[in-house]
Amino acid sequence: MKNVAIVGASGYSGEELVRLLLSHPHAELTAATSRQYSGQTLAQVFPKFAHHPRARTLRFTEPKVESLAKEAQVVFLALPHGVAAEFAVPLLKLGCQVIDLSADFRVHSPAVYKEFYAHDHPAPELLAQAVYGLPEVYRSRIKQASLVASPGCYPTSILLPTIPLLKAGLIQPTGIIADSLSGVSGAGRKAELDYLFVECNESVRPYGIPKHRHLSEIEQELSLAAGTPVMIQFTPHLIPVNRGILTTLYLTPVATPRDSVADQVTACYQAAYAEEPFVRLLEGKALPDTKNVVGTNVIEIAWRLDPRTGRLIVMSAEDNLVKGAGGQAVQSMNLMCGFPETAGLIYTYES
């Protein structure tokens, strides 16, 4: 049993962490900060959690490092980039395990960070010890980590389907295209006109083209998997659902007989993910659908080899707030703390 805290608990990712941690069998939520809601109970701000006794008593507080370090052994940072590092540095010094959901520690290179986030890295001295929190790829390192940089929502939906293929040398590292569709919660709980109901409902639109910030971590991880620098095309779109990311990947198999490609892809994904509790490889005619993963930590993956073009189309679906944010962060916590990896993340009774 560990005491855990959430800094920035009133945004959508923070709220999702609250949901997951209130029900976690090995974690006790002892602090949740929010400048805006300081003094109110979790239940007052989020009535849907009011059936949890703790939500009726725990109050949002102003974020203070020393209090946090006293109240929690594990601290989740659900803060904007730049701000997150300001908390990570002292919390680590005070002995906390830190899981950061911002972009601050995802990219290894301060120069790349500055290129994509437009300011100097706030704590470059910590970059070496930060572990990219993608458990299916870095499980053993996460277990040893005191600072985990939990991946972005889009990167998760792109990396999990692509990394095994690159590592196995089954696809070319050039020409990769990721076309992604995200629900509106991905934009955060921000009072901006662009995200009003009337502006998003009955609307579909691309944005952030052509250089979305998430490219920095996506290309870093794909390059590591491929063993060579990888540059991809990434196009995000906003669609009128609350939650969910659907990514369609356009990949080029390395030259081989066609039948052999299909067998190799099947074998590659089986080897990588058959035993993974949160990766669902779809079979038969099934294709990913965000409605089948919403509320869960599961990512669905399916693929088709186009016999006409020779291209490999891989599709994934995840909940941007769970596998793409809070759920994956809890998965990392489970690993860091020696809990069962699925604790608090599946709806079945765990005896």
Place this chain on the structure above:
Amino acid sequence: MKNVAIVGASGYSGEELVRLLLSHPHAELTAATSRQYSGQTLAQVFPKFAHHPRARTLRFTEPKVESLAKEAQVVFLALPHGVAAEFAVPLLKLGCQVIDLSADFRVHSPAVYKEFYAHDHPAPELLAQAVYGLPEVYRSRIKQASLVASPGCYPTSILLPTIPLLKAGLIQPTGIIADSLSGVSGAGRKAELDYLFVECNESVRPYGIPKHRHLSEIEQELSLAAGTPVMIQFTPHLIPVNRGILTTLYLTPVATPRDSVADQVTACYQAAYAEEPFVRLLEGKALPDTKNVVGTNVIEIAWRLDPRTGRLIVMSAEDNLVKGAGGQAVQSMNLMCGFPETAGLIYTYES
């Protein structure tokens, strides 16, 4: 631990039962029937359950009474009215506990049943033993029951806020109006033009006016609570959400000084529901919102006394598929089987 079966498991209520029972700590789902999907696994038909091992192995079967009675001690019937009774009769004879989500055993009077459902009651001999499955009202009787008639979705949203007030004599039994808004899953998984996405999205409409079938059970239960025949006005509307019912009730307090009314209503609801795990009495400025109950077995209730008109406005929100269907049925099962009443119905870890 009990073995349980679901007859008619591929409709929306059936699917919700599958969801809840797959994760129930004291129930093992051993059979699920569906003529349409017979032979397929639960996971094939409902990919979102595929992370449950049982969903990957359990196959839908044709509904056969004798097999069901062998495979399960508790059987849920998620069937159309008329058909449900055909299963209930033999299953009870074979010793099963039966929880019927149809309307077949909700109304005590065969004449009223015929008036509202337009055919003779299929098993009037069972009416005397059937218990109306509203645990907050009939808890002790449900514990003894072998046949529970689980309430309709609209009735639950109307009865729970109204019964305590009628029992306490705080409102007049005449002139009650219930204006309800339901998500589209309330119409069932039926391939009809009226429920296509394009016909429901960006649409709001009343229907079934003025004599919806649910009036039969609503008025029966309100009459029992009031000790006098009650006839109400009920207007359902279809709104473009997947799940959720929002009911607004217009009630007339019995003549008393106004301040006293407010105190009495507060005291009445506190006495009735303060200890109920699935009734959330909202405080302060909070008003019910379906998004705060979706996916849970909770009903939210708030009320306002209008100082201008003297009327009492009571509002409730529930998930029509959980507290309004599958969740409430599982709550009854818990009572019938001696399990903790909240087992499998709250997201917290139950040790």
Place this chain on the structure above:
Amino acid sequence: MKNVAIVGASGYSGEELVRLLLSHPHAELTAATSRQYSGQTLAQVFPKFAHHPRARTLRFTEPKVESLAKEAQVVFLALPHGVAAEFAVPLLKLGCQVIDLSADFRVHSPAVYKEFYAHDHPAPELLAQAVYGLPEVYRSRIKQASLVASPGCYPTSILLPTIPLLKAGLIQPTGIIADSLSGVSGAGRKAELDYLFVECNESVRPYGIPKHRHLSEIEQELSLAAGTPVMIQFTPHLIPVNRGILTTLYLTPVATPRDSVADQVTACYQAAYAEEPFVRLLEGKALPDTKNVVGTNVIEIAWRLDPRTGRLIVMSAEDNLVKGAGGQAVQSMNLMCGFPETAGLIYTYES
């Protein structure tokens, strides 16, 4: 042909006025003000209007009374209450015809205005000359008016179905209940958390209970129709559609034989609305549906007499931004300017 201006043209009502006036056969949009977008063309702010040549050249300006009076003979005010009057006073002095979509001139009594809007009326001297812009009720007065107070969205949906019944003495003036459901555009284009997509989608909720500001004009007009003070119960709800209001009215017929009530209601509505171009009396089994009126200036009305309770249920559907705001304002302009009443408001070709 008249030159017209819109003050506050970037809110949802203002945008709707832009849409209607750009296509109006007898009006030329010569000015549109918006502090936020000053300097940009209409097409830049609202790309959907870019196929209108004028939208590509006309630029939003800062609102200045003297310029407006030079550029336009008719000025629409789509401003918050309180602010609208500040423009109306000088514009009228400079000879403009003013159509105000705010609440500033809807209520005849400064005391009632203060009760509901919480500040002194900004221009009580104009109240006597302002005409409530409900053409089906005040057509002849609107034709003579220089200042029209265009009705609120909820009031329109309530008044049009109720006034003829009250005037004919067919319903009792007491105990009227109006239960209304509004799309999110009714909240205006405001950057507030409550109206974010994620907060409204998959959500249904009441609000503003029990004393919504629109009661002031609703009760004023119902009282005038009834010839006696009328106080009603009004409950607004927010539903996840962009546009549309669905109102359900609970009314009590005056005591008469039942068959006669039905005939009288039919006759009453026929007499009132059979010739009205924007009132659609539904026949047979049809019930109002917002999707059938969205984008049009039509209000649908249907009614049912409940043989069990004796109550009269009347339902209406309108587009809150058209018949409930911009369309009705244009309808008033047509009357004020001597244009055909339907000019610019129906999609048919007008020869």
Place this chain on the structure above:
Amino acid sequence: MKNVAIVGASGYSGEELVRLLLSHPHAELTAATSRQYSGQTLAQVFPKFAHHPRARTLRFTEPKVESLAKEAQVVFLALPHGVAAEFAVPLLKLGCQVIDLSADFRVHSPAVYKEFYAHDHPAPELLAQAVYGLPEVYRSRIKQASLVASPGCYPTSILLPTIPLLKAGLIQPTGIIADSLSGVSGAGRKAELDYLFVECNESVRPYGIPKHRHLSEIEQELSLAAGTPVMIQFTPHLIPVNRGILTTLYLTPVATPRDSVADQVTACYQAAYAEEPFVRLLEGKALPDTKNVVGTNVIEIAWRLDPRTGRLIVMSAEDNLVKGAGGQAVQSMNLMCGFPETAGLIYTYES
């Protein structure tokens, strides 16, 4: 003035044709067929058209060729492929002008038709005279045509942005990827479980991968534009909006200095579309958004050259039922009949 008929007028494309033709200044809708609704007026089936006098009198009829030929000079076929040809053949013989919205006459080669539609072409003798109804490409031929094959919704969204670039030799004809997102009306008004509100709302999913039928006409037209066979990758997705298609195209510029590419693309689109009434080239930071084209015959196009990858990303937005179906068909009718091309398709008053 021409008399026009719609065969299959109760599907979504047919309904859209009804909407457009009821308001068309030079067309009189004299017949609308629907087996399902035969005998009912247009207003009874589509209440939203009830304010058109003709919709209140014109009744759906059974489709009979000889009656149609008597009642109309122009006939729109909004029928399934295969069935459409059965009407086209005799209607042409009887002297009608035919605009077919099905796939029957879009593909020039009967062999390709059979490959994609899985049955022999029903009227190969007509293929030579059929003109592909994309006015921006085939305007002069459409003016002379008696049989127009109106393009599919996806093809329109892909062809209009791509053809000018191919014709100008600015992009390579290989490796083209079209990733498309369609509203649910694209699936037609079919009572199938997959298109129920609950199955589509809060869901995003790919389908029809990798060989959607629309590829046949897309590749035919791209090949003609390129002067060489073109094979593309096309991935359709279903998203929860009623109307709208958003297409993202991944294209490879032919090798040239980067600055020059941007200038050439700008010049190419300007030359192709600056004067087109229904193509909106977006400027500055604007990107396509389906909400800006819904209900109109406009297609929005924007593009970005990615300086990192060198790729050209082109995005388009259209209303699948207007520019993607009924509106484009009316545009063709206007050309065939010598009406102004924009007649009945823009909301401005046409004198």
